[in-house]
Amino acid sequence: MGRAYDPAAWQTFFETVVAAAAALLGLLFVAASVRVAVVTDSPRHRARAREALGQLLVLVILGVVVLVPGQSRHALGAELLVLAGVVGAVTVRLQTNTLRRLPPELRRRWLLRDMTYNVGVVSIAIAGLGLVVDSLGGLYWLVFTTLVFFVWSSLQAWSLLIEAPPAPPG
Numbered sequence: 001m002g003r004a005y006d007p008a009a010w011q012t013f014f015e016t017v018v019a020a021a022a023a024l025l026g027l028l029f030v031a032a033s034v035r036v037a038v039v040t041d042s043p044r045h046r047a048r049a050r051e052a053l054g055q056l057l058v059l060v061i062l063g064v065v066v067l068v069p070g071q072s073r074h075a076l077g078a079e080l081l082v083l084a085g086v087v088g089a090v091t092v093r094l095q096t097n098t099l100r101r102l103p104p105e106l107r108r109r110w111l112l113r114d115m116t117y118n119v120g121v122v123s124i125a126i127a128g129l130g131l132v133v134d135s136l137g138g139l140y141w142l143v144f145t146t147l148v149f150f151v152w153s154s155l156q157a158w159s160l161l162i163e164a165p166p167a168p169p170g
Contacts, residue, residue: 002138003139004130004137004138004139004140005073005130005131005134005138005139006073006139007066007071007073007076007139010066010139010142011067013143014062014063014066014067015063015067017059017062017063017146018059018060018063018064018067020150021056021057021059021060021063021149021150022056022060024056024150024153024154025053025056025057025060028049028052028053028056028153028157029053031157031160031161032049032053032160032161035160035161038160039160043098043101043102044098044102044106044110045160046098047094047095047098047110048156048157048159048160049156049160050094051117051152051153051156052152052153052154052156052157052160053153054090054091054094055117055120055149055150055152055153055156056149056153058083058087058149059145059146059149059150061083062080062083062124062142062145062146065079065080065083066139066142073131073132073134073138074131074132076128076131077127077128077129077130077131077132078128078132079128080124080125080127080128080131080142081125081128081129081132082128083124083128084121084122084124084125084128085125087121087124088121088122088125091117091118091121095111095114098110099111116148116152117148117149117152119144119148120144120145120148120149120152121145123141123142123144123145123148124141124142124145126141127139127140127141127142127145
């Protein structure tokens with residue numbers, strides 16, 4: 001069995017992912033709390049905060065699932081498929097709600113921007129399927145998910161905290 005299909009070979013990588021994502025999740029939660037008026041006043045800003053927080057949380061959960069000791073690659077593959085299904089279902093629901101709240105002229109552009117994030121979700125399922133069938137590249141797909149989610153959540157945090165207008169004085 002190659003490294004792509006051996007969860008034990010990925011322990012250090014996912015320990016690092018969990019630590020980084022958990023730290024960023026905490027920092028982003030505090031930052032979003034400080035700018036709560038900006039976040040709640042706009043469907044776009046709510047979606048950005050939700051995406052950034054959600055992606056970092058998914059990375060923590062993903063790392064924890066991979067780090068369960070002694071599990072077979074088939075068990076991990078099944079867990080990743082379930083995780084991808086849950087994340088995908090939640091993502092579709094939240095993205096649909098956001099699209100409904102946006103003005104019609106912004107919806108297409110917003111949907112196109114969400115495709116980047118959705119590719120990261122799909123690659124969780126590909127990794128899980130790869131572990132089950134011992135092909136497709138296995139856990140290497142999670143490197144892609146990790147990169148997409150870290151970059152995407154950082155960009156959303158930047159947009160939310162730096163580019164968003166200041167909250168009106170209360």
